[in-house]
Amino acid sequence: MPSTSTHFGETCTHEFPCDYGGVAELGRRARDFLAQAGLPTGELDAWELALAEAANNAVKHCRPETRQLVIRVDLLVTREWAEARVTDHTPGFTWPEKAELPPPDSESGRGLFLIQNLTDEAHYLRGSGENCLVLHKRRPSPKETPASPPPSAAEELREVRHTLDLMTEELASAYESLYAIFRFSTELQGGVASKELIHRWLDQLLTITESDWLVLRLCDRSPQQLRLVATSAKEGRCEIVAREIDSTQENSIEARAASRHSDIWFDDSSPLSSDDPLYHLGENGCGFARSLHVDDTLLGVLSVGRRDRLRPFTAGQVGVVQTFGDFFGLQVRNAQMQEEQFRARLNQRDLEIAAHLQRNLLPEQLPSVPRATLAGFYRSAREIGGDYYDALPTADGNVVIVVADVMGKGLLAALFAFMFRSLARARRDLASQPGAFLTWLNQNLFQELDRADMFITAQMAYLDFQRGEIRLASAGHPPMMIASTAGVVHELAVGCPPLGVLADVRFGEERFPWTGGCALMFTDGLIEARNPQGDLLGLDAVKALLADAARKGESPDAIKQRVASLLQDFEQGAPPADDTAFIVIARTSST
Amino acid sequence: MRTYDRGDTLLITDIPTLTSDTSRLFKEYAHGSLRAEHQFVEVDLSCARTVDSEGMGALISVHKAICGRGGRVRLLHPAPLIAGMLTVLQLDQLFEIIPR
Secondary structure: OOEEEEOOEEEEEEEEOOOHHHHHHHHHHHHHHHHHOOOOHHHHHHHHHHHHHHHHHHHHOOOHHHOOOOEEEEEEEOOOEEEEEEEEOOOOOOOOOOOOOOOOOOOOOOHHHHHHHHOOEEEEEEOOOOEEEEEEEEOOOOOOOOOOOOOOHHHHHHHHHHHHHHHHHHHHHHHHHHHHHHHHHHHHOOOOOOHHHHHHHHHHHHHHOOOOEEEEEEOOOOOOEEEEEEEEEOOEOOOOOOOEEEOOOOOOHHHHHHHHOOOEEEOOOOOOOOOOOOHHHHOOOEEEEEEEEEOOEEEEEEEEEEOOOOOOOOHHHHHHHHHHHHHHHHHHHHHHHHHHHHHHHHHHHHHHHHHHHHHHHOOOOOOOEOOEEEEEEEEOOOOOOEEEEEEEEOOOOOEEEEEEEEOOOHHHHHHHHHHHHHHHHHOHHHOOOHHHHHHHHHHHHHHHHHHOOOOEEEEEEEEEOOOOEEEEEEEOOOOEEEEOOOOOEEEEOOOOOOEOOOOOOOOOOEEEEOOOOEEEEEOHHHHOOEOOOOOEOHHHHHHHHHHHHHHHOOOHHHHHHHHHHHHHHHHOOOOOOOOEEEEEEEEOOOO | OEEEEEOOEEEEEOOOEEOOOOHHHHHHHHHHHOOOOOOEEEEEOOOOOEEOHHHHHHHHHHHHHHHOOOOEEEEEOOOHHHHHHHHHOOHHHOOEEEOO
16 A cells, blocks of 8 residues: 655555455555554554444445445554544435444444544544545554655655645635634624624525525524525525425425434435425435534524535535534524523513503592592502503592403503503593593594504493482493492493494493492402412402492491402412402492 | 364354454354354454454354353453453443453
8 A cells, every 4th residue: 555754644545446345455454554654553453443344334335326436545644643534425424422332132333333432533524425434543652653665756746645635625624614603703793693694694605615505494483493594596595485394394304404403415316305395406416404403402404505416515515514504503592592681671671661651550549529439459460461440520520430451461551551541531521421431432542452452341430429320331341339328239231342342333321320338340350360279259259248338338448458358368379360450439428 | 264063062263353344254154053052152263353343243143043042152362452342342241251
């Protein structure tokens, strides 16, 4: 076997036909070369075995159409280490980080385990047309290398050129990877990769790897859906039929790469299926899909290809794509984390604003009304809601009581409650016509509520002390309760839809006599309170309490305290699921 | 490669390598030499320079054949690297290894 001494170290190349006889010959040749380089017998045995395993795989997994190609082994020895590169023409495979042993009685499956045990480092560079297994092992102790026979000048030149070619390709791909990552990192400047930046990166990667097309999908909306984010092609962008694909369905190379967390190749030996979303790009070409993941979290898939399958990627170009993929995966994860933090901050800010609105929504103190006393109660659940009550005295000495409940929680609910309050306070002239009042409110709120897909239940009661009656209008709200001094309770209900459900609805009103006793208006959080067993408080318990309080002539403040205690006792410490608001009214004199 | 019939033991010697190109031959030779009265197969590895994973597969094949009749395979005097690899691969659970 020809060998030469250069300042790079001792090198030699051995090419052999793709059969097991060639593997045996490789073992002898490599052993001779390494012995000449001064490796001790134990090291020679280890190298011979490791190379035999590597070459066995190259022969065993070779496809019939590439069997005529030779397997090439390059050996390089320095004073400190020895390295072997075995170039095969198999479809390649994913190199395991740590090979597992098969069951003890299995007759195969130990090759990779042996290689990893016999060498210090092993890397498998995968290309479409060829793959390269790089084995590296430190020498046990530096020894003087015995002088090898002087090679001929032509042999020496050929070997030096070959060594330089190998080193140049490796250096070039390493340089391209490092330079690209450096440039991409600089462009990021600590921020999040924008869509424009991603497109630019893909365009640059296309040029560096001499690819014909690149397709990037990310799982940015759901953990299983791969959404098309960017493409790059020599002619600009490429058309992709499927905008989203399901990573759990293994009907495309992108989905298979995603579900297996590995590179999936396509070429003439494993062509793309006609229903693959990349089929029109890779029908006669070659390339691979690489899953982008951090730890076990799938982030996306990067696919790269050439339209001509006779022009496969080199191992160096594959390495650049893999390095970029890993880099890009980290950027995506960082971006996701930044977005999550931003959303958390926004949500917190939302809650603060909503809480502020909620605090300012309710009257600090209910107004004094000549012939009635009032007491209001509000309790928020864990999330900010849109419950609201108010009392608006009118010029004729009466009062309109308003109770409302905006569907939903958070900032939007609080905002709608605030709008409702502002509008209600702006039209006190409608106070004596609660039906017309609700109709007007619906006309003014419908568009916004409909757009936000929300609604408001509300109740308005005009307490006419002169006439001794209540004019009541309701928009999908629970009934109002009135209790006579004799302790007879009536539920007053008017059936109309909530505000924001129908654009043109006329809210009616009904009149109920009310000459004494007390009344209660509330939101559904009161009667729908639950105990730890999941039972509802319901209307009956509240009615019974109100009847008793009316008989006893209790003040609104006292009734408020009793209802609050009833609520607290019933819930037995269970956290409230909804806001609760109610207002108690008691007549102080009859007409 | 030679075989010696020693009553309940089949001894196989003169194995220079047990690798991808020779393991098939070894397997056929060993299986062909096994007779009903053999309880043990002794494989003399004292002159074997290399035993690769294919060769180990061939040894396991012989083990399975003799194990079925309650017998055992003994590997005689393997080189240190081969003995070490057999241990690393946990094949010392299958074979009785007689060191040099």
